Amino acid sequence: MPGRYKGLALSAILIAVLYLLYTGIRKGDAYTSTNEYCNSCHVHNHNYSSWNKSIHHRNDSVKAGCVDCHLPPRGQGYYQAKIKAGLNDLYAYHFKDHDSIDWLAKSQTDQAQRHVFKNSCIQCHPDLFPQSLSEKGQKGHLKYHLNPTKMHCIECHLHTGHTPDYKSLIRPVKTTSTDTIYQHSHTIKKLANFTETIPNSRLSFTMIAIPGGATTFRENNQQTEINISAFFIGEIEVSWNLYLLFLSETEGQGRNEKSVDGISGATPPWGNPDQGWGMGSRPAITMTHHAATVFCQWLSQKTGKSYRLPTEAEWERAAQMATKDRLITKETANYDTQSTIEPSDVNSDAIGARNLFGNVKEFCADSYTEDRMSYYSKFKNDPVILDSLSAEHVIKGGSFKSDRDELRPTQRESTQTERWLRTDPQMPKSIWWYSDCNDVGFRVVLPYQPE
Numbered sequence: 001m002p003g004r005y006k007g008l009a010l011s012a013i014l015i016a017v018l019y020l021l022y023t024g025i026r027k028g029d030a031y032t033s034t035n036e037y038c039n040s041c042h043v044h045n046h047n048y049s050s051w052n053k054s055i056h057h058r059n060d061s062v063k064a065g066c067v068d069c070h071l072p073p074r075g076q077g078y079y080q081a082k083i084k085a086g087l088n089d090l091y092a093y094h095f096k097d098h099d100s101i102d103w104l105a106k107s108q109t110d111q112a113q114r115h116v117f118k119n120s121c122i123q124c125h126p127d128l129f130p131q132s133l134s135e136k137g138q139k140g141h142l143k144y145h146l147n148p149t150k151m152h153c154i155e156c157h158l159h160t161g162h163t164p165d166y167k168s169l170i171r172p173v174k175t176t177s178t179d180t181i182y183q184h185s186h187t188i189k190k191l192a193n194f195t196e197t198i199p200n201s202r203l204s205f206t207m208i209a210i211p212g213g214a215t216t217f218r219e220n221n222q223q224t225e226i227n228i229s230a231f232f233i234g235e236i237e238v239s240w241n242l243y244l245l246f247l248s249e250t251e252g253q254g255r256n257e258k259s260v261d262g263i264s265g266a267t268p269p270w271g272n273p274d275q276g277w278g279m280g281s282r283p284a285i286t287m288t289h290h291a292a293t294v295f296c297q298w299l300s301q302k303t304g305k306s307y308r309l310p311t312e313a314e315w316e317r318a319a320q321m322a323t324k325d326r327l328i329t330k331e332t333a334n335y336d337t338q339s340t341i342e343p344s345d346v347n348s349d350a351i352g353a354r355n356l357f358g359n360v361k362e363f364c365a366d367s368y369t370e371d372r373m374s375y376y377s378k379f380k381n382d383p384v385i386l387d388s389l390s391a392e393h394v395i396k397g398g399s400f401k402s403d404r405d406e407l408r409p410t411q412r413e414s415t416q417t418e419r420w421l422r423t424d425p426q427m428p429k430s431i432w433w434y435s436d437c438n439d440v441g442f443r444v445v446l447p448y449q450p451e
Contacts, residue, residue: 029082032082032086033065033066033067034065035051035065035066038066038067039066041089041090041093047162050162051066051161051162054160054161054162055160056069056160056161062124064124064161067082068120068124069116069117069120069121069161070085070115070116070117070120071085071117071120072117072119072120073117073119073120073123076119081117085115109152109154109155109158112154112158113152113154116152116153116154116161118152118153121153121154121157122153128141128144128145129141136425136426137425139425139426139427140156140423140425141425142425143423143425151423155422155423155436156423156425156435158272180202181200181201181202182197182198182199182200182201182202182203182204183199183200184197184199185197185198185199185302185303185304185305186303188305188448190450191209191211191230191448191450192209193206193207193208193209193232193352194206194207194209194232195207196303198242198245198299198302198303199302199303201245203241203242203245205234205235205236205239205242206234206235206236206352207232207233207234207235207446208232208233208234208235208318208351208352208353209230209232209448210230210231210232210233210314210317210318210321210351211230212227212228212229212230212231212448213227213228214226214227214228215227215228215313215316215317215320217313217316217373217376217410218410219372219373219410220373222373224373224376224377224380225380226313226376226379226380226381226382226383227380227381227382228313228314228317228382229381229382229447229448230447230448231310231314231445231446231447231448232445232446232448233310233314233315233318233353233443233444233445233446234353234443234444234445235343235348235352235353235354236281236283236343236353236354236355236443237283237284237343237355237359237360237362237441237442237443238283238284238292238295238441238442238443238444239280239281239282239283239284239343240274240279240280240281240282240283240284241279241280241281242284243284243287243295244279244284246295246298246299247266249298250266250294250298251266251267251268266287266291266294266432266433267430267432267433269286269432269433273285273286273287273433275339275438277339277340280342281342281343281344282340282341282342283340283355283359283360283441284441285340285360285438285439285440285441286433286434286435286437286438286440287432287433287434287441287442288417288430288431288432288433288434289363289393289415290431290432291431291432291433292309292363292442293308293309293365295442296308296309296444299444305446306446306447306449307444307445307446308365308444308445308446309363309364309365309442309444309445310362310364310365310443310444310445311364311365311366311382311383311384312364312365312366312372312384312385312394312396312412313376313382313383313384314445315362315364315396315397316396316409316410318351318353318356319356319357319396319397319409320409321350321351322349322350322351322353322356322357323349323350323357323409324350325350326349326350328357328358328404328407331346331347332346332347332348332349332354332357333346333355333356333357333358333359333407334346334355334358334359334400335357335358335398335399335400335401335402335403335404335406335407336400336401336402336403336404337400337401338400339400340359340360340400340439341355341359341400343355356397357397357398357407358397358398358399358400358402358407359399359400359441360397360399360400360439360440360441361395361396361397361398361399361413361439361440361441362395362396362397362440362441362442362443363393363394363395363415363440363441363442364393364394364395364396365384365386365393366384366385366386366393366394367385367386367387367390367392367393367394368390368392368393368394368412368414368415369385369387369390372385372412391417392414392415392416392417393414393415394412394413394414395412395413395414395415395440396411396412396413397411398411399439399440400439401439415440416437419436419437420434420435420436420437420440421434421435421436422435422436423435423436424436
């Protein structure tokens with residue numbers, strides 16, 4: 001009997017210990033799963049404040065907290081992921097230089113996929129086609145339904161959890177009583193730098209004069225000389241200020257385009273076109289080559305001139321002059337970083353332009369071909385390659401993502417339309433906005449036509 005009682009006593013003690021352990025784990029899990037606890041260890045308070053403004057928090061039904069998105073559902077590796085995340089956060093909190101952490105890079109899609117779990121999204125949103133879903137949402141969710149292993153929810157909903165509605169930013173720049181409202185565009189009298197003014201707005205921008213002449217082009221051990229007529233090129237890439245004015249005057253609603261004085265307008269952007277980096281004088285990004293071309297038509301109509309995208313030959317002539325006897329450095333170019341910058345953040349180059357290299361890749365008018373030199377050897381005067389069978393166009397200059405070695409006048413790349421529209425849910429795909437490219441923009445040129 002004593003042995004029996006001893007066994008019962010040990011069993012009772014074991015059950016009590018297990019119960020206390022289980023209760024402790026449950027309470028510990030609950031305590032460490034609160035949003036306040038997560039924020040007490042994390043050092044990026046801006047994410048906590050933006051979550052408070054997001055639809056995940058500001059709604060009258062279910063509020064999604066930190067662990068609802070940043071851990072997998074229970075029974076699907078929840079505790080393993082929590083332990084791993086907790087250890088990483090503790091290490092970062094105590095041993096890392098908090099100022100050196102690049103939160104902007106961590107908020108981009110490729111990195112965000114590592115700490116947002118798709119199964120958690122599906123657990124909260126099992127019905128992909130609720131009655132309240134918009135037509136655009138239906139198209140997007142249908143595409144996901146057909147390709148669930150190839151897509152992640154945050155490819156379309158990247159800013160849902162931590163960013164307020166950015167659609168309110170897509171508005172023209174407001175004027176005040178102290179602003180100068182331009183009545184006329186600039187009148188060109190000679191080949192010299194000038195400030196273009198947009199009638200009925202307060203916006204202006206500088207155009208830099210590029211003299212005409214013979215220019216030598218080299219590529220793959222080939223060399224040829226061509227003649228390029230004089231032209232003007234934008235001091236900076238087309239800014240959000242200017243692009244938003246274009247949108248405000250021409251933007252169509254949904255898929256129904258409208259025409260303003262003969263210019264068909266862009267549809268509203270899908271998602272947050274400025275990536276949360278800011279607008280203002282920063283370069284406008286994520287528009288398609290088609291949209292950039294239509295912008296030039298609009299600008300030409302507003303000013304009574306003939307603005308357009310530069311030919312590759314024109315862009316390269318300007319780039320050769322900009323880098324003559326000068327190295328490309330961080331003082332004159334934004335490269336190997338995580339976002340665009342304002343023009344004033346760099347010094348001007350030898351021709352007076354800013355960010356001709358880096359910041360954003362710039363559209364050219366030319367269709368992309370691997371063998372441009374054979375074309376240049378035949379057409380020596382102001383060559384431009386226009387191939388109706390090619391869907392891709394030349395882009396030049398590199399971007400903020402580029403390495404310094406990629407910033408050369410001769411460096412050339414191609415647009416990648418299919419890849420840059422991969423997550424666009426619209427059918428057919430948008431002709432106005434890229435859904436998967438955030439480092440392409442453009443600057444304008446204007447042919448010089450002497451009187």
